Amino acid sequence: MTTNKNWRMETVAIHAGKEIDPTTGAVMPPLHLSTTYERKADGSYHSGFSYIRGDNPTRRSLEDALCSLEGGVCAATFASGMAAIMSVFQALRPGDHVLIPDDIYFGTRVMIDKLFTPWGLSSERVDMTDLDGVRAAIRPNTRLIWIETPSNPLLKITDIAATAAIAHAAGAILACDSTWPSPALQQTLAQGADLAIHATTKYLGGHSDLLGGAVIARQNSPFFDTVRMIQQTGGAVPSPFDCWLLLRGIRTLPYRMRGHCANAQRVAEYLSRHPQIEKVHYPGLPSHPGHAIAARQMSGFGGMLSIQLREDALRTGEQNARRMANRTQLFVQATSLGGVESLIEHRASIEGAVTNAPANLLRLSVGLEHVDDLIADLEQALADVVGLE
Ligand SMILES: *Cc1c(COP(=O)(O)O)cnc(C)c1O
Numbered sequence: 001m002t003t004n005k006n007w008r009m010e011t012v013a014i015h016a017g018k019e020i021d022p023t024t025g026a027v028m029p030p031l032h033l034s035t036t037y038e039r040k041a042d043g044s045y046h047s048g049f050s051y052i053r054g055d056n057p058t059r060r061s062l063e064d065a066l067c068s069l070e071g072g073v074c075a076a077t078f079a080s081g082m083a084a085i086m087s088v089f090q091a092l093r094p095g096d097h098v099l100i101p102d103d104i105y106f107g108t109r110v111m112i113d114k115l116f117t118p119w120g121l122s123s124e125r126v127d128m129t130d131l132d133g134v135r136a137a138i139r140p141n142t143r144l145i146w147i148e149t150p151s152n153p154l155l156k157i158t159d160i161a162a163t164a165a166i167a168h169a170a171g172a173i174l175a176c177d178s179t180w181p182s183p184a185l186q187q188t189l190a191q192g193a194d195l196a197i198h199a200t201t202k203y204l205g206g207h208s209d210l211l212g213g214a215v216i217a218r219q220n221s222p223f224f225d226t227v228r229m230i231q232q233t234g235g236a237v238p239s240p241f242d243c244w245l246l247l248r249g250i251r252t253l254p255y256r257m258r259g260h261c262a263n264a265q266r267v268a269e270y271l272s273r274h275p276q277i278e279k280v281h282y283p284g285l286p287s288h289p290g291h292a293i294a295a296r297q298m299s300g301f302g303g304m305l306s307i308q309l310r311e312d313a314l315r316t317g318e319q320n321a322r323r324m325a326n327r328t329q330l331f332v333q334a335t336s337l338g339g340v341e342s343l344i345e346h347r348a349s350i351e352g353a354v355t356n357a358p359a360n361l362l363r364l365s366v367g368l369e370h371v372d373d374l375i376a377d378l379e380q381a382l383a384d385v386v387g388l389e
Pocket residue numbers: 080081082083105107148152177179180199200201202211212213
């Protein structure tokens with residue numbers, strides 16, 4: 001179905017990439033597991049599909065849906081968020097220079113350091129909230145600026161339109177890892193980014209039961225053609241079943257995001273008043289340094305927040321953070337984010353030695369449970385932290 005450009009996000013999410021199956025009349029798209037497609041006597045194919053890795057109907061529906069959601073013209077989906085990210089860096093050439101955020105997602109940082117630096121890519125980490133610093137870091141061979149907003153785990157907000165202008169003035173591409181806001185909260189391409197990248201494992205899937213990634217482009221370009229070639233030739237593609245699950249998750253994305261935002265706002269406000277909490281990082285709080293930009297470029301502040309715990313007479317902030325994560329009952333102590341269930345994690349110990357996360361920081365993925373139950377859970381976990389033994 002071609003989506004109507006006047007449709008709101010809720011309508012797009014339900015109808016994108018979907019059409020009545022012409023052979024059976026099925027209202028919901030079937031799952032196509034076939035790896036191969038019959039070739040006719042004249043050499044042509046029934047509907048253009050020949051082999052599963054190159055393209056298949058379930059993946060095509062998903063890519064169409066992602067284009068509609070993100071307002072792009074083409075999308076390539078991958079077996080993981082990291083495979084999607086890798087395709088963008090692989091589409092560059094040895095000798096190219098890229099600017100990356102100082103608080104870049106640690107998996108992407110490890111990939112650049114271990115894989116792309118030895119391959120010949122030069123990269124420079126900059127504070128993307130300092131636009132003069134971004135401008136000053138541009139070199140003649142800068143081909144790409146990579147941003148993530150809100151960032152992980154400090155929820156720093158980067159001005160997409162302003163960094164796009166800097167990139168374009170330098171003849172570079174702006175790529176934005178938009179995993180955290182999802183297309184429901186941030187229309188990344190409409191604000192000037194050339195590529196929106198998603199770990200669809202997170203909010204787009206929404207149920208912590210699939211792994212996937214996507215690159216969505218604002219326009220056709222030789223750069224995107226290379227991303228597509230890497231997808232089809234490299235073969236790090238999602239299975240049809242994962243595409244189908246993802247399409248199922250997408251139908252409820254806008255409603256889920258609304259619930260995540262409302263719950264996270266309440267949790268952030270509660271925690272910012274708690275004496276045991278030193279700092280709450282959530283762009284929905286007016287005290288957050290990126291609040292004004294976030295209010296302009298996002299339609300909601302998202303379901304992710306980080307907190308830093310105070311030290312007290314008994315323990316350091318890190319000890320209190322680890323204790324709190326061990327004591328929540330509803331918030332599951334686990335990595336990842338974006339599912340219907342709430343998660344809490346001590347980020348520094350997940351990331352290991354290369355971490356930039358403060359030792360007393362916990363990252364919360366606020367789920368869709370009743371917010372009063374979530375706050376009660378945090379309250380009892382913190383009461384135990386403060387309590388004397
Ligand atoms: C999870 C995540 C990734 C990596 O995605 P995978 O699907 O785990 O490979 C990349 N960027 C961000 C911001 C993420 O949260």
